[in-house]
Amino acid sequence: MGNCCVTPSSDKKNKNKNKKNKPNPFSIDFDVNHGSGGSKKLVVLKDPTGHDLIDKFDIGCELGRGEFGVTYLSTDVETREKFACKSISKKKLRTAVDIEDVRREVEIMKHMPKHPNIVSLKDTYEDDSAVHIVMELCEGGELFDRIVARGHYTERAAAFIMKTIVEVVQMCHRNGVMHRDLKPENFLFANKKETSPLKAIDFGLSVFFKPGERFNEIVGSPYYMAPEVLKRNYGPEIDVWSAGVILYILLCGVPPFWAETEQGVAQAIIRSAIDFKRDPWPKVSDNAKDLVKKMLDPDPTRRLTAQQVLEHPWLLNAKKASNVSLGETVKARLKQFSVMNKLKKRALRVVAEHLSVEEVAGIKEAFDTMDTGKRGKLNLEEFKIGLHKLGHQIPEPDVQILMEAADVDGDGALNYGEFVAVSVHLRKMANDEHLHKAFAFFDRNESGYIEIDELRDALSDEDDANSEEVIIAIMHDVDTDKDGRISYEEFASMMKAGTDWRKASRQYSRERFNSLSLKLMKEGSLHLANEGR
Numbered sequence: 449m450g451n452c453c454v455t456p457s458s459d460k461k462n463k464n465k466n467k468k469n470k471p472n473p474f475s476i477d478f479d480v481n482h483g484s485g486g487s488k489k490l491v492v493l494k495d496p497t498g499h500d501l502i503d504k505f506d507i508g509c510e511l512g513r514g515e516f517g518v519t520y521l522s523t524d525v526e527t528r529e530k531f532a533c534k535s536i537s538k539k540k541l542r543t544a545v546d547i548e549d550v551r552r553e554v555e556i557m558k559h560m561p562k563h564p565n566i567v568s569l570k571d572t573y574e575d576d577s578a579v580h581i582v583m584e585l586c587e588g589g590e591l592f593d594r595i596v597a598r599g600h601y602t603e604r605a606a607a608f609i610m611k612t613i614v615e616v617v618q619m620c621h622r623n624g625v626m627h628r629d630l631k632p633e634n635f636l637f638a639n640k641k642e643t644s645p646l647k648a649i650d651f652g653l654s655v656f657f658k659p660g661e662r663f664n665e666i667v668g669s670p671y672y673m674a675p676e677v678l679k680r681n682y683g684p685e686i687d688v689w690s691a692g693v694i695l696y697i698l699l700c701g702v703p704p705f706w707a708e709t710e711q712g713v714a715q716a717i718i719r720s721a722i723d724f725k726r727d728p729w730p731k732v733s734d735n736a737k738d739l740v741k742k743m744l745d746p747d748p749t750r751r752l753t754a755q756q757v758l759e760h761p762w763l764l765n766a767k768k769a770s771n772v773s774l775g776e777t778v779k780a781r782l783k784q785f786s787v788m789n790k791l792k793k794r795a796l797r798v799v800a801e802h803l804s805v806e807e808v809a810g811i812k813e814a815f816d817t818m819d820t821g822k823r824g825k826l827n828l829e830e831f832k833i834g835l836h837k838l839g840h841q842i843p844e845p846d847v848q849i850l851m852e853a854a855d856v857d858g859d860g861a862l863n864y865g866e867f868v869a870v871s872v873h874l875r876k877m878a879n880d881e882h883l884h885k886a887f888a889f890f891d892r893n894e895s896g897y898i899e900i901d902e903l904r905d906a907l908s909d910e911d912d913a914n915s916e917e918v919i920i921a922i923m924h925d926v927d928t929d930k931d932g933r934i935s936y937e938e939f940a941s942m943m944k945a946g947t948d949w950r951k952a953s954r955q956y957s958r959e960r961f962n963s964l965s966l967k968l969m970k971e972g973s974l975h976l977a978n979e980g981r
Contacts, residue, residue, distance in 0.1 A: 489576060490538055490541070490547075491574070492538070492541070492550055492551060492574060492579050493551065493554060493572055493574045493579060494555075496572045496573055496574040496579075497571040497572050497573060497582075498571070498573050499573060499574060499575050500575070501573040501575065501580045501582075503525075504524065504525060504571070504573075505522040505523060505524060505525060505533065505582065506522065506523040506525055507520050507521075507522055507533065508520060508521035508522065508523065509521045511532060516536050516537070516540045516546065516550070517534040517535055517537075517540075517581075518534070518535055519532050519533065519534045519535075520532070520533050520535060521533075521585070522582060531582050531583060531584065531585050532582075532583050532584070532585045532586070533580055533581065533582045533583070534580070534581045534583065535579070535580045535581075536550055536578055536579045536580075536581070537577065537578050538576075538577055538578055538579070539577075549653075550579055552654070552655065552656075553651050553652050553654070554569070554572055554579075554581060556625055556651045556654050556655075556656070557569040557581075557583075557651055559623060559625070559656075560619070560623060560625065560651075561619070561623065563616070563619050564645050564647075565612050565615060565616050565619075565645055565646060565647055565648060566616060566647060566648050567583050567584045567586060567647045567648065567649045568583065568584045569581070569582075569583055570582040570583055570584065583649075584638075584647070586636035586637060586638050586639075587637075587638070587639050587640065588636060588637025588638055588639045588640050588641070588644045589636065589637055589640070590632065590633060590635070590637075591609065591633075591635045591636070591637075591646065592632055594637055595609075602769075602770060603699065603732060603769045603770040604766065604767070604769040604770060606695070606698040606736075606769075607736075607762060607766035608766055609646065609698060610691070610694070610698065610763065611758065611763050611766055612645075612646045613630070613635065613646075613691050613694060614688075614691055614754050614757045614758055614763070615754075615758065616648045617630070617687045617688065617691055617754040618754035618755060618758065620654070620684075620687065621684050621687070621753075621754055624656050624657055625651075625654055625656060625657070626654060626655050626656075626663075626683070626684045626686070626687060627648075627654050627687050627690075628653045628654055628655065628668055628686065628687070629650065629652065629654070629667065629668045629669065629672075629690075630672060630687055630690035630691055631668075631669050631671070631690065631694070632694060634648060634650040635649065636649050653667050657683065657684060660683075662681055662682065663681075663682055663683065664680040664681060664682075665680075666678070666680065668686075668690070670713040670714065670717075671693060671703040671705065671706070672689075672690040672694070673686075673689075673690070673714075674686040674690065674717070674748070675689075675717050675718050675720060676748050678714055678717060678718060682748070685748035685751050685753075686748070687754070688743055688751055688752060688753065688754060688757060689743065689744060689748075689751065691743060692739075692740060692744040693705070693744070695739065695740055695743060696722070696740050696744070699728070699732055699736060699740070700726065700728060700729060700732075702726075704722050704723070704740075704744065705717045705720075718746075720744065720746040722740065722741065722744060724737055733762070733769065733770055735761050735762040735765075735769075736762050736769070738760075738762070739752075739757065739760045739762045742756075742757075742760070743757060814834070815864055815867050817834060817837065818830050818831060818833070818834025818835075818837075819834075820833075820834075824864060825859075825862060825863050826861055826862040826867065827860065827861050828851050828861075831851055831862060883936075883939070883940050884936070886939075887936050887939050887940075889906070890902055890903065890906050890934075890939075892905070896935070896936070897933035897934060897935055898933060898939060899932075899933050899934075900919065900920070900923050900933070903919055903922065903923060904916075904919050925942075926939065926941075926942045928941070
């Protein structure tokens with residue numbers, strides 16, 4: 449993942465000189481600062497350490513890539529100490545929600561006390577083009593990869609890992625922070641030593657909370673999402689549920705609530721039926737199973753708190769937990785789970801690289817076309833007539849549902865930010881154009897299929913330890929018609945199953961919004977970015 453050296457946008461001052469004063473039309477500050485002739489630049493952070501990142505750090509290879517940011521290896525020019533720097537392009541901050549997320553992530557990292565299992569914040573920088581978050585570097589790899597690399601994986605090892613994860617949850621809750629996105633990928637080892645501490649690395653979806661406060665945004669990753677999140681009424685208890693899902697996976701290698709589609713995953717979570725019959729559960733201790741059940745109680749008022757989890761006999765007596773191997777089956781499943789995530793991440797990186805600002809620029813034109821009253825907002829009638837003018841024949845009830853789903857502030861109209869968010873979300877979620885580009889990345893011989901050699905080559909630099917058995921297992925899972933290769937339809941199905949429910953969709957009712965948007969996209973009703981160009 450980090451085999452090429454890329455310099456972030458702040459290192460391209462001369463090239464961007466002419467674009468320096470160009471406003472970001474996708475930022476919340478655009479209307480305020482530019483709508484009335486102002487020339488104020490978008491400011492995200494309240495009190496960054498500084499503005500010139502490259503004066504303090506040498507920026508090296510890319511370490512990872514997310515929806516908004518790219519993380520680089522960064523070296524302090526004076527001390528030569530190495531850090532991770534997440535650079536978030538301001539061009540990617542298209543809505544008020546995006547900007548507030550970045551601000552809050554930084555504030556939470558500053559607020560959290562120093563803890564051996566939480567990545568520490570070093571510095572923050574902000575220039576005209578990006579926000580840069582400099583953090584402690586974790587070089588020891590992902591949680592599942594470390595487990596698989598060990599020759600012997602036991603219930604005792606799972607207990608020590610879970611103790612660390614729940615201690616992080618406890619520290620968050622004691623400091624009024626709800627994590628909201630606990631999953632194995634968000635835990636890295638600090639270094640490659642056997643004694644290396646495990647660290648929580650990502651607070652991008654975290655929020656501050658007060659006792660008794662309830663939240664309704666749908667956030668996180670489906671496999672780890674608590675039932676009350678889907679019901680849009682939740683508190684910090686959701687973090688214990690997510691940790692319970694991780695514990696289940698640690699003990700048997702597969703998620704407790706799984707299905708081929710997001711809707712299926714959601715239904716399994718609501719049912720909350722836990723399978724303790726499959727291998728290796730018969731040889732897992734009763735204490736471990738008891739803790740899993742109490743962490744995955746669908747009633748948050750009965751679910752254990754983080755403190756109660758740490759006081760559970762299985763964790764209190766972690767040193768006495770079974771040291772008998774859970775078997776090669778569990779290791780193989782964890783390996784497959786980890787590599788499948790890497791396959792999706794690789795594909796999502798390709799997708800992300802094709803989501804340029806230019807691509808969504810047409811949405812601004814579409815908005816202006818619909819905004820006949822020139823108020824900077826679309827009422828229901830303008831939205832309906834505008835869609836009709838663009839050639840979209842949508843039944844009035846569906847327009848009403850779409851309007852309600854997108855109207856974040858509940859004022860009965862769509863402002864530009866809401867319109868951008870709903871348009872970009874619909875296009876990213878349901879338009880296959882970007883998935884075709886990702887598929888083409890893997891289909892290097894352009895045969896129309898991803899063959900096993902291409903799969904093996906694409907994943908070769910993700911993890912040197914990828915075994916042939918894992919590659920075969922992934923091919924077996926994705927290749928549903930069993931012809932020995934992956935078609936585009938099979939690839940798209942894999943990508944859409946269990947995908948992160950990201951920030952762009954957090955404000956909307958998923959059940960209504962997804963069903964409607966998929967329907968509209970199938971009918972070709974909302975290709976706004978193309979139509980607006």
